[in-house]
Amino acid sequence: MKVIEVSNLRKQYRDHLAVDDVSFTVEEGEIFGVLGPNGAGKTTTVECVAGLRVPDSGTVRVLGGLSGAKLKNQLGVQLQSFMLPGKMRVWEALDLYASFYRVSANWITLLERVGLADKRNTPYGKLSGGQRQRLSIALALIGNPRVAILDELTTGLDPQARRDTWELIRQIREDGVTIVLVTHFMEEAERLCDRLALIDSGRVVAVDSPAGLISMVERQQTVTFRRSRAFDDAVLRNLTEVTGVSRTGEQVTVTGTGNLLLAITTALASADVVPADLRIEQATLDDAFLSLTGKKISA
Numbered sequence: 231m232k233v234i235e236v237s238n239l240r241k242q243y244r245d246h247l248a249v250d251d252v253s254f255t256v257e258e259g260e261i262f263g264v265l266g267p268n269g270a271g272k273t274t275t276v277e278c279v280a281g282l283r284v285p286d287s288g289t290v291r292v293l294g295g296l297s298g299a300k301l302k303n304q305l306g307v308q309l310q311s312f313m314l315p316g317k318m319r320v321w322e323a324l325d326l327y328a329s330f331y332r333v334s335a336n337w338i339t340l341l342e343r344v345g346l347a348d349k350r351n352t353p354y355g356k357l358s359g360g361q362r363q364r365l366s367i368a369l370a371l372i373g374n375p376r377v378a379i380l381d382e383l384t385t386g387l388d389p390q391a392r393r394d395t396w397e398l399i400r401q402i403r404e405d406g407v408t409i410v411l412v413t414h415f416m417e418e419a420e421r422l423c424d425r426l427a428l429i430d431s432g433r434v435v436a437v438d439s440p441a442g443l444i445s446m447v448e449r450q451q452t453v454t455f456r457r458s459r460a461f462d463d464a465v466l467r468n469l470t471e472v473t474g475v476s477r478t479g480e481q482v483t484v485t486g487t488g489n490l491l492l493a494i495t496t497a498l499a500s501a502d503v504v505p506a507d508l509r510i511e512q513a514t515l516d517d518a519f520l521s522l523t524g525k526k527i528s529a
């Protein structure tokens with residue numbers, strides 16, 4: 231079942247076209263990523279989906295066409311600009327947000343869920359970056375939504391806090407919540423998302439699974455290793471899978487297609503060469519983005 235349907239969305243700020251004909255759908259139960267560089271129009275797009283901005287044209291249907299209070303009750307939103315007064319205690323924030331809903335989640339359970347049970351009396355200003363992000367997730371979930379939109383959730387977090395947040399998002403999905411995740415981190419999108427929309431300059435350039443997007447550029451692979459002893463390059467060059475062989479000192483770099491790694495290791499074994507530090511370089515989402523747009527996501 232489609233829980234979000236966005237068709238031909240367009241939004242202009244004065245003379246700047248931020249979102250230009252964006253269309254995608256989000257299926258129930260998936261983690262759907264909106265990935266693109268800074269300023270690509272991701273936040274504007276999800277703000278239109280959440281009913282927080284009115285698009286100039288195009289349509290957004292959430293859960294079959296909910297709007298107003300019904301939409302608010304089913305859609306949890308965590309925005310990039312999220313901030314609370316520094317003196318507000320964690321429990322006060324949850325209590326306040328719970329009062330916005332007719333039926334709300336048990337916030338004590340929710341606090342345990344996001345790992346903040348021992349911080350319930352801590353003022354917001356004294357929480358770490360990761361704790362603030364986890365609180366913002368708890369607040370997005372307080373109305374027991376069926377869909378949660380999380381915008382740049384892990385920006386500014388250290389690698390461990392980021393991984394903890396990813397785990398939390400996976401658990402929330404296990405509970406049946408559909409998640410729309412806005413990010414400009416490729417690794418986050420690659421590890422967490424079932425499908426993604428790649429957005430550049432207000433336009434969707436592709437929608438697919440991370441593996442599907444990467445496979446668009448994966449035709450050429452690179453294998454590197456250190457050779458144990460001298461050998462004739464022809465051993466590798468003559469393989470049908472190999473398109474190029476180059477050397478820097480003892481380091482050998484082989485490019486090619488198909489089952490390149492197997493072809494190389496088999497040929498080297500027959501030539502009695504033991505490859506050390508054997509590595510295969512996989513294409514990344516950044517490579518996919520580069521081949522689709524001519525630029526990199528990461529600056």
Ligand SMILES: Nc1ncnc2c1ncn2[C@@H]1O[C@H](COP(=O)(O)OP(=O)(O)OP(=O)(O)O)[C@@H](O)[C@H]1O
Nearest residue numbers: 243246248266267268269270271272273274275414
């Ligand atoms: N309220 C606004 N008024 C004018 N321009 C805006 C406004 N909000 C966003 N923009 C501009 O619209 C473009 C898209 O912004 P948006 O925040 O949607 O992008 P984004 O992909 O979410 O980027 P980021 O990751 O940096 O937040 C940017 O060029 C931004 O400067």
